[in-house]
Amino acid sequence: MNLATAAASPLSGRVAIITGSTSGIGLGIARALAEAGADIVLNGLGDLGQIETTRNELADTTGVKVVYNGANLLDGADAASLVTDTLNQFGRIDILVNNAGIQHVSPIEDFPVDKWNAIQALNLSASFHTIRAAFGPMKAAGWGRIINLASVHGLIASPYKSAYVAAKHGVLGLTKTVGLEGAQFGITCNAICPGYVWTPLVEGQIEDTAKARGISRDDVINNVLLAAQPTKRFVTVEELGAASVFLCSDAARSITGVALPVDGGWTGQ
Incomplete structure (x- = not known):
């Protein structure tokens, strides 16, 4: 690969899983990583016909391999299988972006227990299960990039969002711990904390x-x-995609265990 190609495709040869990537932030990050040269594993909900259209469009416009895995991240075993399926298909996992999430807004005294449980399962526990499955292969390879999409609500709170705020604070704790555990093995783990997108x-x-x-x-x-x-x-999905590409680059190899606000100055006040 010549220098011009390396600059244009800094993630060429890498394989990236992005959860919750059939729309919104996840799709924006998947597009940015694909444009940087990474092969992509999409995951998320939606109409299967529309997902296939999205997959084809992303592959055609970027020239990388794009596959879809419909693992249900509310189930821990299924979340882990997203990683093992990728390893079986590609032989490697270099980049893991935990983006999938749900939200529910309600006063605490009325907050539905099933909503609380689902938010913890998808917004926090799913990240544990995917990281747990990916960490060993990344460690063996001596290189890995893990990005957890937290939120400004991982840093501060807002009323009526008890489950979401609790889960996102947990994501930051998980990020710091994994960052420490991967520090000597070429693995970084960081959180992006968007404001409202x-x-x-x-x-x-x-x-x-x-x-x-x-x-x-x-x-x-x-x-x-x-x-x-x-x-x-x-905040735009393109901005979050660009931040993700940077955190996956060699320029960011000394950045780990951090929470990066992309929040229009919200937490700077």
Whole structure:
């Protein structure tokens, strides 16, 4: 590979799993990693026909191999199988991006127990299961990049989001621990903490928050969601994709165990 090709495709030859990557943030990160040369394993929910269209489009536009794995991350064994299936198919796993997540907004006294359990399972425990399965192969290879999509809510709290805030704080603890365990083996583990990003997940939050607080949709957007972001705009999936490519690059090999806010200045206040 010549220098120009290496610069254009810094992740060429790498294999990346991105959970929750059939839409939104995960798809944006998958696209950025593919454009940097990595082969991609998509995972997530949605219409299978639409997922296949997305897979084909991503492969055609980037020239990398793109496959889909429908593992149900609410089940720990299934989450681990996402990694083992990738190893069986590609013979390696270099990059793991834990992005899949769900949200529910409710006052604590009314918070449904089943929602609490599901949020912990997908937003926190699934990351444990995928990391547990990927860490050994990465250690044997002497190289690995693990990125956990946490949230600004891994650093601070907001009312009515007890399960989500608890899970995302847990993700940061997991990130620090794995960063320490991988430090001598060429494995980094970092968390990206986005502020509000315009995605289907946030679209759902708008309606739930409006109902919980008894205010209008516009009030939620301007006076709740973007009130804390000094830039007064939503973070973009392209920005998160670029941050992910950097954290996977050799330039970031000394960055591990950190929580990187991409939040429009929210936590800088």
